[in-house]
Structure formats: structure tokens, C-alpha cells
Amino acid sequence: MIRALVVYESVFGDGRAIAHAIAEGLSSSISADVVAAAEAPSEIGPDVGLLVVGGPNHAFGMPRPSTREGAAKQYGADIPDTGAGLHEWLGTVRMPADGLVAAAFDTRGSGHRMLAKMDHASRTEEKLLTRLGARVVAPAEHFFVVDTKGPLVDGEEDRARAWGRTLAELVASRPLTP
Numbered sequence: 001m002i003r004a005l006v007v008y009e010s011v012f013g014d015g016r017a018i019a020h021a022i023a024e025g026l027s028s029s030i031s032a033d034v035v036a037a038a039e040a041p042s043e044i045g046p047d048v049g050l051l052v053v054g055g056p057n058h059a060f061g062m063p064r065p066s067t068r069e070g071a072a073k074q075y076g077a078d079i080p081d082t083g084a085g086l087h088e089w090l091g092t093v094r095m096p097a098d099g100l101v102a103a104a105f106d107t108r109g110s111g112h113r114m115l116a117k118m119d120h121a122s123r124t125e126e127k128l129l130t131r132l133g134a135r136v137v138a139p140a141e142h143f144f145v146v147d148t149k150g151p152l153v154d155g156e157e158d159r160a161r162a163w164g165r166t167l168a169e170l171v172a173s174r175p176l177t178p
């Protein structure tokens with residue numbers, strides 16, 4: 001039985017809520033675990049068949065130390081280590097030798113829906129996944145927050161659950177090896 005792993009970065013908790021909702025959706029068909037990138041394992045075990053990663057858009061891209069510091073200074077975010085997040089994890093994690101399939105998501109402000117048409121954080125997440133040898137099997141999904149510190153726009157957790165169910169069906173219907 002394959003397992004799914006959802007690895008997220010979240011400064012204000014919205015991405016964490018989305019990651020858990022995705023895992024709930026995945027759990028309709030496969031067992032799914034959720035972990036913050038700063039605490040994620042340095043090696044993905046062979047039992048993981050699907051890796052889902054996601055985090056916030058910061059300055060049109062994935063969070064980096066300078067934007068995390070900005071979030072702490074400007075918005076009072078509590079970030080224990082501004083050098084540890086999804087980008088850093090995807091830069092060092094070791095993948096199973098026979099690869100795995102993956103999907104990416106991000107969270108972003110809802111003020112500029114047009115911006116959602118330009119892939120930012122999730123685009124980089126997909127590039128890093130591909131560089132690691134993972135096969136991205138679904139288009140990235142974007143989830144919206146009302147303001148910088150949240151909350152999520154109404155209905156986004158339901159949409160994340162539905163996306164999780166769709167991903168689970170997708171991996172169940174096709175071979176998992178890249």
C-alpha cells in the first residue's frame with residue numbers, strides 16, 4: 001500500500017490548514033501524512049508513492065530567508081529558523097531511487113486574481129521536484145487568503161479536500177513509477 005506525504009511551509013497557518021485538508025482528501029483512498037518542511041525527513045522512504053508540496057507566495061516566489069525575515073519584522077510572524085523552509089528542504093532531500101510522483105500547491109493573496117494566472121511559488125516548487133527526479137502528475141493548485149495573515153477565503157479548505165481526492169484517484173489510476 002503506497003503512502004502520500006504532504007510537506008508544507010506556512011508562516012501564518014493558512015498553508016498548514018490547506019496541507020491538512022489535502023491530506024484529508026487523499027485519505028479517501030490512500031494513507032497520507034503531513035509534515036512541516038522544517039521538520040520533514042531528509043530522505044523519502046520507498047513506501048511514499050506521492051509527494052505533495054506547497055507553501056506561500058512571498059515576493060512572487062517561494063519564501064526565502066529575506067522574505068521570512070520580512071514577515072517577522074513587518075507582520076510579527078514567529079519563525080524560529082528563517083533559513084529552514086520548503087525551498088531549502090527540496091534542495092537537500094534524498095528521493096527514492098526509483099523516483100516518485102508529485103504535485104505542488106501554493107497560497108496567495110486574493111486581491112489580484114490575475115496574478116494567479118502567473119505561476120510563482122508553485123512553478124519553482126515544480127522545477128525543484130523535477131530536478132529531484134519526481135514526476136509532476138497534476139497542474140499546480142493555488143489557494144487564496146483574504147489578507148497577508150489570512151484567513152483563507154471561504155471554501156478553500158473544501159477545494160483543497162477535493163483536490164486531495166482528485167490526486168488520490170489520479171495516482172490510483174496510473175502506474176506510480178516515473
Ligand SMILES: Cc1cc2nc3c(=O)[nH]c(=O)nc-3n(C[C@H](O)[C@H](O)[C@H](O)COP(=O)(O)O)c2cc1C
Pocket residue numbers: 009010011012013014015016055056057058059060061067068070071075107108109110115145147148149150
Ligand atoms: C514577505 C511576504 C511577501 C508576500 N508576497 C506575496 C506575493 O508576491 N504574492 C501574493 O499573492 N501574496 C504574497 N504574500 C501573501 C502570502 O502569500 C500570504 O501571507 C500567505 O499565502 C499566507 O499563507 P500562510 O498563512 O501559510 O503563511 C506575501 C506575504 C509576505 C509575508
